[in-house]
Amino acid sequence: MRGRAGVLAAVLLGTVALAGCDRGGHTDLGLALSTMNNPFFVGIKKGAQVEAKARGLKINITDAQNDPMQQINQMETFTSQDVKAAVINPVDSDAAVPAVGVARRAKVPVISLDRGVNGPGADSTIASDNVAGGRLAARTLAEALGGRGKVAFLEGQPGTSAARERGKGFEEGMKAYPGIRVVARQPADFDRTKGMDVMANMLQAHRDVTGVFAANDEMALGAAKALGRAAGTSVKVVAFDGTPDGIAAVRAGTLTATVAQQPELLGRQAVAWAVRAARGEKLPQQVKVPVVLVTAKNAAQFDK
Incomplete structure (x- = not known):
């Protein structure tokens, strides 16, 4: 796990832009989130925006409002914008297959984020363990x-x-x-x-x-x-x-503990992996991001 984390860190520290990307009125990357009515996915959005900005990339982030049909429409929008790669956080792992198919038919590589896709098409899946x-x-x-x-x-x-x-x-x-x-x-x-x-x-x-x-x-x-x-x-x-509200509840004693994901890191890694996919690199099928236990003893370390 540490070796893989080191590779991820190296990718995130890189400032490589998309080779041959013509951004004249187009979008570089698309990120289709399942919902924004959840602090965890807000954190993913923030991380993706930070990484895209650091790389000088234009990213279109959409909210499917937990409607899988919306994700199909959003993938169609991404392809019409000539994105170089797309990231999908599936509303439903089965229902995401047609959405991924839209991108693949347009020869746009796809990264699955936080949730897998139950079918072919995604170049790589980045998720917490x-x-x-x-x-x-x-x-x-x-x-x-x-x-x-x-x-x-x-x-x-x-x-x-x-x-x-x-x-x-x-x-x-x-x-x-x-x-x-x-x-x-x-x-x-x-x-x-x-x-x-x-x-x-x-x-x-x-x-x-x-x-x-x-x-x-x-x-x-x-x-x-x-x-x-x-x-x-x-x-x-x-x-x-491990959302801010969850950690606050742990500190207050309402929750005994929470197993913390790292949503901002997931968002940053999704952008980094999408860049690699757009450049034609062969990616690992699965990337597992470690989780961390938050209790009353260490909750203060996670405050932002």
Whole structure:
């Protein structure tokens, strides 16, 4: 992992521009985000803008508002702008296949960001190590519970690789703790309001839960609101993302911990990888970015 990180750092430090790129009225890169109604993706946007500016590139960043059809339209817009490469953060890993196809037919290389594409076409996928993060979340929650208890699991948006991989890691991690039982699990679509509603419904049938794993900070914050004073005290809550709101909740004790991604770094790397793809370089199929556990002991280090 360290060797790969070193390569990534070298790429990010480079100031190479797109070879042969004619920017006369055109856009160099396109970035199709699934939604901007989430602090994590705002962080990705910021990182991409910083890296593009540093390289003197024009980038068009769009918001699909969680509509996969919009991403098809956005890819068509990118190709009409003669972009040299495109980055897609899929709304849905299956539904992203036609959107990627639009770019590929126009011979535009595509980088998949944060979530994979369930089909051919993407030159490379850059994402956090979600499976490892899910295992880390399971271990953290189990240790906070002393190895015993009943747990509720708020899953992410169905159809996304991030939700699937975090769930896989969490399930694998929980196998090491036979004294803990997952008594309820349900998607809440990575959304805070839905997280609150799902948690409230779970509590109707399982008032004796002692732990919660939410596959992102937004759902965890919603769950914490439904739990009230129990959040972080009699009910341990572990989240995933490391957004400013999530980290603030860890510092306040509402969340026990969050597995932090690095959204700005992901955005910067997406631009760097897109530049390499545009230059015709052969890229690794998968690039996994490490995650970091944020607890009350180290949360201050993550303040911005």
